[in-house]
Amino acid sequence: MPPANTRPIRRIAITTGGGDAPGLNAVICAVTRAALQRGWDCIGIRDGYDGLLRPERYPQGGCITLTRERVEGIAALGGTLLGSTNKGDPFAFPTAQADGSIALLDRSEDLLDALARERVDALVAVGGDGSLAIAHRLAQRGLCVVGVPKTIDNDLDGTVTTFGFDTAVGFASECIDRLHTTAASHHRVFVVEVMGRYAGWIALHAGLAGGAHAILLPELPFDLAAVAGLVAQRDARGLAYSIVVVAEGAYPRDGVHALLGGAEAGHAERLGGMGEQVSAALARLTGKDARCVVLGHLLRGGSPSAFDRVAALRFGAAAVRALAAGQADVMVALDGNDVRPVPLADVAGRMKAVPLDGDTLATARDLGICLGG
Numbered sequence: 001m002p003p004a005n006t007r008p009i010r011r012i013a014i015t016t017g018g019g020d021a022p023g024l025n026a027v028i029c030a031v032t033r034a035a036l037q038r039g040w041d042c043i044g045i046r047d048g049y050d051g052l053l054r055p056e057r058y059p060q061g062g063c064i065t066l067t068r069e070r071v072e073g074i075a076a077l078g079g080t081l082l083g084s085t086n087k088g089d090p091f092a093f094p095t096a097q098a099d100g101s102i103a104l105l106d107r108s109e110d111l112l113d114a115l116a117r118e119r120v121d122a123l124v125a126v127g128g129d130g131s132l133a134i135a136h137r138l139a140q141r142g143l144c145v146v147g148v149p150k151t152i153d154n155d156l157d158g159t160v161t162t163f164g165f166d167t168a169v170g171f172a173s174e175c176i177d178r179l180h181t182t183a184a185s186h187h188r189v190f191v192v193e194v195m196g197r198y199a200g201w202i203a204l205h206a207g208l209a210g211g212a213h214a215i216l217l218p219e220l221p222f223d224l225a226a227v228a229g230l231v232a233q234r235d236a237r238g239l240a241y242s243i244v245v246v247a248e249g250a251y252p253r254d255g256v257h258a259l260l261g262g263a264e265a266g267h268a269e270r271l272g273g274m275g276e277q278v279s280a281a282l283a284r285l286t287g288k289d290a291r292c293v294v295l296g297h298l299l300r301g302g303s304p305s306a307f308d309r310v311a312a313l314r315f316g317a318a319a320v321r322a323l324a325a326g327q328a329d330v331m332v333a334l335d336g337n338d339v340r341p342v343p344l345a346d347v348a349g350r351m352k353a354v355p356l357d358g359d360t361l362a363t364a365r366d367l368g369i370c371l372g373g
């Protein structure tokens, strides 16, 4: 474990960074209530670190005082009351230059100064791999930080699951359920593209839960001839429709990821479009009508499932317990049945892909689901 923090804590801050996920407000609620229980003050930084690094944008103040009243009832709400950004890395902060270009500047020292001015003794950083890597770098600069793993994609190493994933899978499988009837009525192929970046967790779980006939994952580059063969086999058996779930990061054996244009400075490349490509190719290969539905950001919305609410509340409370116990530079993680701190150094920036030898993939194979190979 990293060295213990020995400074007394009186006031903490919480930040939510990266793409939002159902359960963020539940974390904010738990962190606030657990901090107030200990007699600490709690503030929330707006929009990642922007509230402190771009104060001119926040005439009402870049931080929100989090009180018991302010967090009442928020655990059931999607989104984040603090706001979020995935263009706010303080070590490579997008900053407009006189000539109109955007430069990525190291503003980490400004951030540490601003936190000191706010009299913040410790920070709870809620985010995905990028935000947790930032949290680790801030901890190395002396800040007392605990990370909380968030992403609908479930692709963070060191934790059994992240909050947001269960809600996203529940919604995606409901959408797939609904597509069965219209696909069957029109004898069509339906391709459903889901988020997940370079990991296929949402596609695999939603595809299994929704009864998909083929599931294409980034972990298993696919051959569309195999999927077209599955569609033809189903037709021959009188099952004249098929549902294919495609992770946004899936790609053909002889091809590349589908990317959306328009990536901005300080923002990761944007995946998207593989569903359309698969749909067009299957129409060509099978001679059937094919349609594509992209679930995209719908997967990030809505009220968190009960599982995600409980996971997020547990993570938030565990983050405050870790701080109270003098821990820093750790991430709270679900390990078996318990939430425990793990060193940020061991997990930050490390992706968790779907294991090719895991039982969930084996289940898909045993059910005869086509995995594109």
Ligand code: F6P
Binding pocket: 019, 020, 086, 151, 152, 153, 195, 196, 197, 248, 270, 271, 300
């Ligand atoms: O939250 C992660 C994620 O949902 C990815 O699956 C997806 O590629 C990305 O966010 C898109 O985020 P945005 O459009 O907000 O940049």
